[in-house]
Amino acid sequence: MTIAFEVIKECKDTRARVGRLYTPHGVVDTPVFMPVGTQATVKAMSPEELEEIGAQIILSNTYHLYLRPGAEIIKEAGGLHRFMHWNHPILTDSGGFQVFSLADLRQINDEGVTFRSHIDGSSHFLSPEKATEIQMALGSDIAMCFDECPPYPASYEQVEKAVKRTSSWAERCLEAHRREDQALFGIVQGGVFRDLRERSAAELTALDFPGYAIGGLSVGEPKRLMYEVLDYTVPLLPASKPRYLMGVGTPDALLEGVKKGVDMFDCVLPTRVARNGLALTSSGKVVVRNARYARDYEPLDPECDCYVCRNYTRAYIRHLLKANEILGLRLTTYHNLYFLIRLMAKIRTAVMEGYFLKFAEEFMAKYLEKEV
Numbered sequence: 001m002t003i004a005f006e007v008i009k010e011c012k013d014t015r016a017r018v019g020r021l022y023t024p025h026g027v028v029d030t031p032v033f034m035p036v037g038t039q040a041t042v043k044a045m046s047p048e049e050l051e052e053i054g055a056q057i058i059l060s061n062t063y064h065l066y067l068r069p070g071a072e073i074i075k076e077a078g079g080l081h082r083f084m085h086w087n088h089p090i091l092t093d094s095g096g097f098q099v100f101s102l103a104d105l106r107q108i109n110d111e112g113v114t115f116r117s118h119i120d121g122s123s124h125f126l127s128p129e130k131a132t133e134i135q136m137a138l139g140s141d142i143a144m145c146f147d148e149c150p151p152y153p154a155s156y157e158q159v160e161k162a163v164k165r166t167s168s169w170a171e172r173c174l175e176a177h178r179r180e181d182q183a184l185f186g187i188v189q190g191g192v193f194r195d196l197r198e199r200s201a202a203e204l205t206a207l208d209f210p211g212y213a214i215g216g217l218s219v220g221e222p223k224r225l226m227y228e229v230l231d232y233t234v235p236l237l238p239a240s241k242p243r244y245l246m247g248v249g250t251p252d253a254l255l256e257g258v259k260k261g262v263d264m265f266d267c268v269l270p271t272r273v274a275r276n277g278l279a280l281t282s283s284g285k286v287v288v289r290n291a292r293y294a295r296d297y298e299p300l301d302p303e304c305d306c307y308v309c310r311n312y313t314r315a316y317i318r319h320l321l322k323a324n325e326i327l328g329l330r331l332t333t334y335h336n337l338y339f340l341i342r343l344m345a346k347i348r349t350a351v352m353e354g355y356f357l358k359f360a361e362e363f364m365a366k367y368l369e370k371e372v
């Protein structure tokens with residue numbers, strides 16, 4: 001068995017649950033937030049720092065690694081874990097989403113997608129078979145099916161077409177997948193249309209994947225619409241298998257997602273906003289670049305016990321960011337990742353001890369969420 005998942009404790013008044021995901025590179029306590037390491041590195045962090053922060057599993061992107069340095073080099077280097085010196089679980093996204101969101105899309109048909117690289121304009125073709133082969137070469141613990149994620153908004157017909165393609169491509173990925181030590185997760189599409197979500201979930205659960213992602217969300221739709229889709233989509237997925245909400249990672253969305261039964265999350269947000277000088281704190285966002293912090297000798301978050309908050313002040317970090325010093329990016333990234341990973345640990349404890357709903361309400365009351 002390449003991967004096993006067990007539910008340890010269910011919340012009595014929400015769909016939240018604590019689980020354990022057993023992978024070839026170790027055990028993951030869920031709910032879990034996965035830092036994004038698109039190009040085989042979580043930007044500005046070393047693997048040792050990620051371990052220090054408490055990262056359990058990270059995400060990397062098939063699209064980017066296929067284009068540069070190429071799957072062959074990573075395979076020759078002994079696989080992605082060896083290549084990047086990360087000896088814990090890795091999940092790879094299949095490239096479908098990145099082709100649509102990043103590349104210069106040339107053509108999409110039932111066969112696959114032809115596109116021009118966003119790096120050098122060279123022409124490439126990705127198909128379910130090729131995306132599966134690349135992920136087998138990378139050797140991630142969890143590979144994702146090659147799917148079609150429609151934009152938002154999209155017409156019913158457009159979303160229906162993407163559901164049909166995603167289901168047929170999922171079968172082709174399953175057919176092409178040949179790595180015993182790698183799990184292949186299906187991705188449910190269907191946009192914001194309930195009947196299409198039901199159809200996509202039925203077609204994918206019939207293929208009996210070891211885990212399921214909810215795709216097609218966090219693509220610009222209002223959060224309340226994303227939550228509505230989750231409310232009727234999560235129950236369509238097998239309760240005994242992990243549920244992964246792709247591309248979601250603000251504190252409020254993580255809490256809502258856990259409340260609705262999601263086990264796994266990923267988002268570039270904490271690392272990306274860090275590089276823009278925005279720190280996540282228990283009282284909301286602190287744009288530490290702002291002049292108001294020039295003489296603020298408090299830590300980024302006075303309630304945080306991370307290495308950065310124990311040793312550096314807002315004034316110093318602001319100075320580094322204004323001076324374009326690399327350490328500025330590193331310190332804000334370290335803290336933001338620690339903040340989210342710590343939040344997930346607090347969520348797991350709250351579910352285990354039966355006060356999750358109270359915890360969520362108290363956290364949100366304090367965290368004055370302003371849209372990023």
Ligand SMILES: O=c1[nH]cnc2cc3nc(NCCN4CCOCC4)[nH]c3cc12
Nearest residue numbers: 093097149215216217218219246247269
């Ligand atoms: O259906 C999907 N299939 C395969 N991969 C995905 C990745 C996805 N990532 C997002 N959202 C990421 C949105 N980010 C939020 C922060 O700023 C950058 C974009 N939505 C996603 C949907 C899919």
